[in-house]
Amino acid sequence: MMLTGLLVVACEKPVLGEVEDESEPVEMGSKNDVKKFTFTVKGDFGAATFTRGYLSADGKDMTDLWVFDYVDGACVQSLHQTAGDEAWGKPTLTLGYGSHHVYFVASRGEGATLDAEGHTITWTGPRDTFWKDYEVEVVSISNGNRAVTLDRVATKLRIVVNDEVLTGCKAVAVTPERWYYGWDYVNGVAMASQQTERRVTVPESYVGTMGQMSVSIFGLSGADEWVTNVSIQAQDADGGVLGSATITGAPFKANRSTEYSGNLFGSAGGLDVSIDSSWENSKTGTW
Numbered sequence: 001m002m003l004t005g006l007l008v009v010a011c012e013k014p015v016l017g018e019v020e021d022e023s024e025p026v027e028m029g030s031k032n033d034v035k036k037f038t039f040t041v042k043g044d045f046g047a048a049t050f051t052r053g054y055l056s057a058d059g060k061d062m063t064d065l066w067v068f069d070y071v072d073g074a075c076v077q078s079l080h081q082t083a084g085d086e087a088w089g090k091p092t093l094t095l096g097y098g099s100h101h102v103y104f105v106a107s108r109g110e111g112a113t114l115d116a117e118g119h120t121i122t123w124t125g126p127r128d129t130f131w132k133d134y135e136v137e138v139v140s141i142s143n144g145n146r147a148v149t150l151d152r153v154a155t156k157l158r159i160v161v162n163d164e165v166l167t168g169c170k171a172v173a174v175t176p177e178r179w180y181y182g183w184d185y186v187n188g189v190a191m192a193s194q195q196t197e198r199r200v201t202v203p204e205s206y207v208g209t210m211g212q213m214s215v216s217i218f219g220l221s222g223a224d225e226w227v228t229n230v231s232i233q234a235q236d237a238d239g240g241v242l243g244s245a246t247i248t249g250a251p252f253k254a255n256r257s258t259e260y261s262g263n264l265f266g267s268a269g270g271l272d273v274s275i276d277s278s279w280e281n282s283k284t285g286t287w
Helices: none
Strands: 007-009 034-043 064-071 074-082 092-096 098-107 113-115 120-122 129-138 145-152 154-161 171-176 179-184 189-194 198-201 213-220 226-235 241-252 256-262 272-276
Touching: 034 098, 034 129, 064 092, 074 092, 092 098, 092 129, 098 145, 120 189, 154 171, 154 226, 154 241, 171 213, 179 213, 189 213, 198 213, 241 256
Parallel strands: 034 145, 154 256
Antiparallel strands: 007 074, 034 092, 064 074, 064 098, 098 129, 113 120, 120 179, 129 145, 154 213, 171 198, 171 226, 179 189, 226 241, 256 272
């Protein structure tokens, strides 16, 4: 999914992987009823300062930015940027006069598939993701430079293993009964629920340690809280089970990390839940 160049296409014929000539901008109508807009994409991207060519959250760079222009409920043009593009984070669209909903999705997920007809993006490996429905009324005196702040639509499960990591442990497999891998960028809801094992490799350096190993998985979520059960297994190189645990009714929602800790290799003790709300801390300022 790492593309080079800038992509502007009609939404009904999405092409991921084809670089088009930027000298021929997309226009709607005549030259007298369109206006060029440049959007500076911002968001809750951690402590890093937004600059040209840089979108990052928690020290991790976003890899893809999609922009979709809708008029009267129909997509009239779309744009896909990747981190190597010269205009990364500052997409430009030519918009016709009238009302537009411009949808933005920024993500560092793996294996993205765009379904333009279903207005969804689905990832084989979802990671931190941000979204915005930005409404703009285009008239002759409209300011063509806009700053758009995206909201985080990712959730995260973090597992901390308290007991000693056994020799031969090569991976921790985390399997939620319900986990969302896609995002409907028009309606702003999580999609593509799956019950899939997410296997995280365990470095050899963690063998024999206690309380130091943690694994995390990302998913997509709306603002409303929902719950699911989760099974966890410590596995050897062949997938054999060295230890296991089950979490019942784990709560998740957008922009929040849910954390559990406990023993995975021994039978004593269970997993305790805590909610890490650090993603939800308010931004403060003066005027």
